[in-house]
Amino acid sequence: MATERLTISFEAGLTGAVREAAAADDQNMSAWLADAARRRLVTRGLRDVIADWEATHGTFTEAELARARAELGH
Numbered sequence: 001m002a003t004e005r006l007t008i009s010f011e012a013g014l015t016g017a018v019r020e021a022a023a024a025d026d027q028n029m030s031a032w033l034a035d036a037a038r039r040r041l042v043t044r045g046l047r048d049v050i051a052d053w054e055a056t057h058g059t060f061t062e063a064e065l066a067r068a069r070a071e072l073g074h
Contacts, residue, residue: 008033 010018022032054060060068 018032019029022029025032027035050060
């Protein structure tokens with residue numbers, strides 16, 4: 001897999017939290033941040049799918065949202 005080197009900046013305190021989270025997940029920071037970026041991109045894609053569905057079928061009702069949360073265990 002080809003990689004590209006990036007330089008990034010974080011707000012104070014965030015670097016330590018990311019470093020700790022990566023260590024807890026047994027990953028280096030690059031792998032942890034790449035995973036976080038992939039997850040964010042998936043979330044954006046799902047948001048677009050939901051928006052398209054709602055544009056066609058209407059906004060989800062509270063009952064539909066409650067059922068989805070229950071099925072997801074949230």
